[in-house]
Each structure stands twice: as C-alpha cells, then as structure tokens.
Amino acid sequence: MAKILMLKPSCSSNHYLTTASILSPQNAAVSLTKATMAMCSSFCPRINIQFRAKPTSRFSIKPQFSVQFKAFSSQDSNPPPKDEVPTRIGFLGLGIMGSPMAQNLIKAGCDVTVWNRTKSKCDPLVSLGAKYKSSPEEVAASCDVTFAMLADPESAAEVAYGKHGAASGMSPGKGYVDVSTVDGPTSKLISTRIKSSGALFLEAPVSGSKKPAEDGQLIFLTAGDKSLYETAAPFLDIMGKSRFYLGDVGNGAAMKLVVNMIMGSMMASFSEGLLLSEKVGLDPKVLVEVITQGAINAPMYSMKGPSMVQSLYPTAFPLKHQQKDLRLALGLAESVCQPTPIAAAANELYKVAKSRGLSDDDFSAVIEALKGKLDKLS
Numbered sequence: 001m002a003k004i005l006m007l008k009p010s011c012s013s014n015h016y017l018t019t020a021s022i023l024s025p026q027n028a029a030v031s032l033t034k035a036t037m038a039m040c041s042s043f044c045p046r047i048n049i050q051f052r053a054k055p056t057s058r059f060s061i062k063p064q065f066s067v068q069f070k071a072f073s074s075q076d077s078n079p080p081p082k083d084e085v086p087t088r089i090g091f092l093g094l095g096i097m098g099s100p101m102a103q104n105l106i107k108a109g110c111d112v113t114v115w116n117r118t119k120s121k122c123d124p125l126v127s128l129g130a131k132y133k134s135s136p137e138e139v140a141a142s143c144d145v146t147f148a149m150l151a152d153p154e155s156a157a158e159v160a161y162g163k164h165g166a167a168s169g170m171s172p173g174k175g176y177v178d179v180s181t182v183d184g185p186t187s188k189l190i191s192t193r194i195k196s197s198g199a200l201f202l203e204a205p206v207s208g209s210k211k212p213a214e215d216g217q218l219i220f221l222t223a224g225d226k227s228l229y230e231t232a233a234p235f236l237d238i239m240g241k242s243r244f245y246l247g248d249v250g251n252g253a254a255m256k257l258v259v260n261m262i263m264g265s266m267m268a269s270f271s272e273g274l275l276l277s278e279k280v281g282l283d284p285k286v287l288v289e290v291i292t293q294g295a296i297n298a299p300m301y302s303m304k305g306p307s308m309v310q311s312l313y314p315t316a317f318p319l320k321h322q323q324k325d326l327r328l329a330l331g332l333a334e335s336v337c338q339p340t341p342i343a344a345a346a347n348e349l350y351k352v353a354k355s356r357g358l359s360d361d362d363f364s365a366v367i368e369a370l371k372g373k374l375d376k377l378s
C-alpha cells in the first residue's frame, strides 16, 4: 500500500521542517524526527526530487508500506539564513493554477500580496489573509519576490511590462518569477524588461495541473538568475514536489513546451483509440483498464479516460491552453528545423475543437473533434 509522506517547508519558521508524519492504514500519525529524515536522505542523496523508498526497519513502519517523499532542499541550494529570507511574496494571476498556488503560500504562513485582472478572484485569498494591490506595479513595489501565472505570452508580457506592469515596480534586490507557460522569446523579453530595473528574473513554468497545484505537487522547470532560483526555492517547495534548474532563460520554457507537445499528442492519440474501440464493439472503459496495466500506462489515461467515455470534460487544463502550447512548440521546432508531424496533426485537432466552442473545456474534450457531430451541442 502506498502512503504519502509530506515534508512541507514553512515560511514562518525554519524552511526545513524538523518533523513530518506518515499516516498508517489506521490513520495513526507516526512522527518522524529530523534524525529519521536524515536517514531517509541517506537512501537517496538527491533529495530535491520525489522518490519512493522501500520500507526498511529503519523507518520503524510496517513492511507493506512504501513511502513517497515530497522532498525538497538539496544539494544545489542551501536554505538561506532566516534573516535573509524574503518574506513579502507577490502573486499575479489567480486562474485555475494561480489561485491554489497562492493559497498554498498563504496557508504555509507566507506574507502574500495578490492581484488579478478580474478583481473578484482575489477575494477568497484576501479572506485567507492575503493583501491586495490594484496593479502588478504596486504588487512588485511592495514585495521582495513576485510570482506571475498568466494565460499566454501576450498576457504574461502585458502584466510584466505593460502599463502599470510589474517591471515599473521592480528595483535592485527584488525578483520576478514567471511561472506561466510561454515561448522562449517572450520569456527573454520579459527577462530583459525586468532586469533593466536591476531586479532578477527566473522563468519557472510548471508541469502538473489543477490537483497537483492544490496539493503542492507541481514540478518547476526553472531557468534564469541562479541566485533568484535559490531565494525562491523554499517557496517553490511549498507549491511543488520538485524543481529543475536548466540554465539560461528560454530553457525552462523550451522544456515545458516539449513536455506539453508530447502530452497534447498523447491525448489526441488516446481519443482516437477510445472512439475506435467503441466503433468496433469494444467497451472503451475496458480499453482504459487494459492501458492502465500495460507499458503505455500514464496517469493521464486513468484520470481522464473515465470522464471522456461519458463525454464529460471538467476543466483542469483548458483546451485553449493546450492548443497554445502545441502552437508554441511547433514554433520552437521550426526554429531548429525539427520535423514534428505528429504534433502538427494534433494541433489541427485542437484547433477544430476550439472552433466548436470547446476552448474552456478540459483539453480532453479534443475527442469531440473526432466525432461526427458534437453530442454536447446537439
């Protein structure tokens, strides 16, 4: 039986907690001491990534447990001394992803100031203790590190360096961490504008969707100023389960686009399979089960398959954003003359789905583009 061990940093005290707990099958909490955690880390020296460890007697837990660590900290970045830790965090963009990410920072005890174009989305976070400012500029001016989670390259650029954008509130000693999914050239432009104020810049797009954002289980793909990466690390660890530092600005964006290009093609292919199985008289629910047990298993299939079979697409990752990512990935591929025929075909399918009014549905609604007529519109 798999059980989850969450090691969560806290803003208000030491970033590297000294205790954590495991839930037993009876939900009895077992405390782990710092010494035990040190033993855990000796199983896997790279504790800045998630790993599974087979139980041993050293854990003093029953052998049928396997333990999944939400691990952070690390080799490559030591926790900054407490008096150097920035305590004022800005968060711009409170959509499906930004809201739970900001919420996790607030719940961890961070001093968070929020802004969103549609102001009402700030209200639940203000109720939880966040401060509100009426522009990205004001947020940036009042915070040490400002995160931004915007829809696309246009909105990310607008919020970063448009009128009353964050860049106007930036100055030396501050940092801007853009966690939106954008293309490399846009990220570089944002970096240039932010850095012209003397502030630091980090791009940090995320893998993982609505639920991982709620659970603090995102994967950060970062690039840019290493010192800002180190400063931001404790906050990334509150919102995520792992982080990669990939070097120069553009590399994080490129990694994210390649990952989402693969994901978009996988979903398109899965959609074809579901519909084909049904047409030849098979039960698509059984197809999902078969896939789950084989070599092509991916969490996405078992998570999305059952609702796709029912033509339900509750939005976690909006289809319009998946199509945006495919479009940007195709641009990336073209910039280096890399053929990507499968992604190009998948992109066309998402465009069809968009033209049928499915932009704001989950990206799994791409299956509708393969149906003769739209069930949900008929």
Ligand SMILES: NC(=O)C1=CN([C@@H]2O[C@H](COP(=O)(O)OP(=O)(O)OC[C@H]3O[C@@H](n4cnc5c(N)ncnc54)[C@H](OP(=O)(O)O)[C@@H]3O)[C@@H](O)[C@H]2O)C=CC1
Residues within 6 Å of the ligand: 092, 093, 094, 095, 096, 097, 098, 116, 117, 118, 119, 121, 149, 150, 151, 152, 154, 155, 158, 159, 179, 180, 181, 182, 206, 207, 208, 209, 210, 316, 317, 318, 321, 322
């Ligand atoms: N959902 C997911 O599973 C994942 C999404 N991503 C990426 O994260 C980013 C955000 O995604 P998600 O939260 O799902 O998207 P949403 O569409 O839910 O939220 C988009 C956010 O951008 C804001 N915004 C849009 N246009 C503008 C503009 N012109 N000026 C200012 N603000 C604007 C929206 O403000 P308003 O509320 O006013 O509309 C909202 O805060 C995207 O780049 C997406 O590709 C990455 C990983 C997973």
Ligand SMILES: O=CCCC(=O)O
Residues within 6 Å of the ligand: 181, 206, 207, 208, 209, 260, 317
């Ligand atoms: O950009 C969205 C990614 C969604 C996911 O990784 O599940």
